[in-house]
Amino acid sequence: MPQYAALTYTADVDWTAPENAADMAAYGEFGSTHGESIRGGAALYPTATATTVRVRGARGGEVVLSDGPYAETKEALTGFYLIEAADLDEALRIAADIPAAWDGAVEVRPVIDFGG
Amino acid sequence: MSTAERQLAETIRTEGARILATLVRTVGDLHIAEDAVQEAAMRALRQWPVTGLPESPRAWLTVTARRAAIDFLRREGARTAKERAAVDLPLDDDTPEAVVHDDMLRLIFTCAHPALSLDAQVTLALRVLCGLTTTQIASVLLSSESAVAKRLTRTRAKISRAGIPYQVPSAAELPERLSAVCAVVYTLYTSAHSATAGPHLSDVDGCREAVRLARLVCALMPDEGAPMSVLSLLLLTEARRDARTDAGGHPIVLAEQNRALWDATAIDEGRRLLDASLRRSGGIADPYQLQAAIAASHAAAATYRDTDWAEIVRLYNLLIEVHPSSAARLARAVAVAEDSGTAAGLAALAELEPDQRWHTVCAELLARDGRYLEAIDEMTASLTDPGSVSDAEADHRQRQIAQWTRRVP
Numbered sequence: 001m002p003q004y005a006a007l008t009y010t011a012d013v014d015w016t017a018p019e020n021a022a023d024m025a026a027y028g029e030f031g032s033t034h035g036e037s038i039r040g041g042a043a044l045y046p047t048a049t050a051t052t053v054r055v056r057g058a059r060g061g062e063v064v065l066s067d068g069p070y071a072e073t074k075e076a077l078t079g080f081y082l083i084e085a086a087d088l089d090e091a092l093r094i095a096a097d098i099p100a101a102w103d104g105a106v107e108v109r110p111v112i113d114f115g116g
Numbered sequence: 117m118s119t120a121e122r123q124l125a126e127t128i129r130t131e132g133a134r135i136l137a138t139l140v141r142t143v144g145d146l147h148i149a150e151d152a153v154q155e156a157a158m159r160a161l162r163q164w165p166v167t168g169l170p171e172s173p174r175a176w177l178t179v180t181a182r183r184a185a186i187d188f189l190r191r192e193g194a195r196t197a198k199e200r201a202a203v204d205l206p207l208d209d210d211t212p213e214a215v216v217h218d219d220m221l222r223l224i225f226t227c228a229h230p231a232l233s234l235d236a237q238v239t240l241a242l243r244v245l246c247g248l249t250t251t252q253i254a255s256v257l258l259s260s261e262s263a264v265a266k267r268l269t270r271t272r273a274k275i276s277r278a279g280i281p282y283q284v285p286s287a288a289e290l291p292e293r294l295s296a297v298c299a300v301v302y303t304l305y306t307s308a309h310s311a312t313a314g315p316h317l318s319d320v321d322g323c324r325e326a327v328r329l330a331r332l333v334c335a336l337m338p339d340e341g342a343p344m345s346v347l348s349l350l351l352l353t354e355a356r357r358d359a360r361t362d363a364g365g366h367p368i369v370l371a372e373q374n375r376a377l378w379d380a381t382a383i384d385e386g387r388r389l390l391d392a393s394l395r396r397s398g399g400i401a402d403p404y405q406l407q408a409a410i411a412a413s414h415a416a417a418a419t420y421r422d423t424d425w426a427e428i429v430r431l432y433n434l435l436i437e438v439h440p441s442s443a444a445r446l447a448r449a450v451a452v453a454e455d456s457g458t459a460a461g462l463a464a465l466a467e468l469e470p471d472q473r474w475h476t477v478c479a480e481l482l483a484r485d486g487r488y489l490e491a492i493d494e495m496t497a498s499l500t501d502p503g504s505v506s507d508a509e510a511d512h513r514q515r516q517i518a519q520w521t522r523r524v525p
Contacts, residue, residue: 002279087281088231110278 003111004091009075010104026099041081129247137219152185256322341396345404351386352411355379403439425455
């Protein structure tokens with residue numbers, strides 16, 4: 001069955017902060033509702049903890065680090081799920097149940113199957 | 117292309133969509149199915165004028181397209197079970213009508229899938245539902261061939277990689293998905309409509325393709341009101357087509373159109389469809405029905421003077437309520453001017469954000485009041501962004517300016 005990455009974009013959030021417990025509970029509910037379709041995923045620390053790595057030129061070139069996320073946007077990548085679904089319609093239905101879709105956005109991308 | 121050749125090409129395209137719909141399901145690959153049907157169409161266009169029409173053109177095309185699909189699959193090396201199944205495709209036309217019907221619906225809903233952009237939906241519909249070549253699509257959409265080819269490639273890749281399913285939506289999803297189908301048909305018509313005003317000549321008529329598609333959607337879902345209201349709107353708009361431009365392709369405004377040139381048969385059919393769709397929606401009108409009702413109102417007037425402007429203003433008010441657009445607001449201002457006088461029309465205009473269309477409407481109203489100097493200023497302002505106006509339309513505005521200049525005391 002095809003797999004989809006559901007990338008959650010919301011206001012930058014610290015999932016570990018106690019005031020976000022209610023949000024986390026909503027994600028917990030999503031997890032138990034769609035447990036059979038979820039193949040993986042993670043909640044990410046806020047973008048303030050992000051480091052972006054670039055290697056100048058080619059492989060082995062100078063490693064340039066910048067403090068912060070790849071793109072500075074109002075809504076940030078705050079987590080992702082790996083979802084298994086029969087087709088895009090099913091994947092989109094599941095994605096609409098992710099709390100991030102209610103106050104942010106969820107980008108659904110098909111995952112390449114390398115047949116491995 | 118002669119009329120006979122054009123008819124032949126149209127038959128092949130109509131049949132092509134049917135054959136494609138079933139082939140996509142059996143082959144499981146849109147691109148291979150498309151190429152196979154195109155190959156069959158090309159062979160028919162080459163052979164039929166020489167050999168004459170086969171006994172059953174449909175069977176001939178079906179078998180030829182299936183053979184071509186099998187060839188393409190073998191060339192690529194049949195990998196999946198679905199592709200192996202396709203290699204065993206029966207080489208006769210025995211698909212039951214009910215199955216073809218469902219396949220056509222699957223194809224239509226795939227083209228109008230909400231995960232695709234409207235541009236992508238319209239381009240794909242022209243390709244797979246109307247059977248147009250990349251060149252023909254480019255001329256209908258006033259786009260370049262390479263841009264169309266690129267968009268088609270991207271769209272096919274998204275459908276197959278993202279896994280957009282080849283199926284008819286569930287009853288719960290149907291209303292929303294159906295409105296996406298209607299939007300594709302309507303957008304196709306309006307895009308083609310502006311293309312007919314351009315300098316490009318095409319061997320296909322995008323507006324007629326849109327009407328054909330609207331008819332197809334109606335025939336496939338005879339119990340749904342939304343496709344009826346779109347077909348009604350298209351027919352009522354299309355009915356005025358011959359009266360809308362002069363021999364030189366210049367636009368003729370509604371007030372000056374020769375109503376004898378309006379297509380009475382299309383108007384009748386459009387009216388009947390409008391009534392039927394309103395009965396289905398319980399009198400709650402959608403934007404297509406309201407626009408159709410406006411067109412029907414114009415059609416009911418024997419002359420421009422006989423127009424029921426109060427009714428038209430009422431319909432525009434409803435339309436702006438359910439579907440606000442600058443075009444509707446401008447048209448409403450014109451109707452207000454006809455109903456309550458130029459001053460009221462100009463007052464309605466003053467509430468709107470000026471764009472190039474706004475300036476032309478304003479100019480026409482001022483000229484009607486004999487305020488030619490101001491009218492010339494407004495019309496000149498409408499021409500400051502010439503890129504957004506067709507050559508014929510720009511020409512028309514220049515002639516208006518010249519005419520008003522002669523009248524300035």
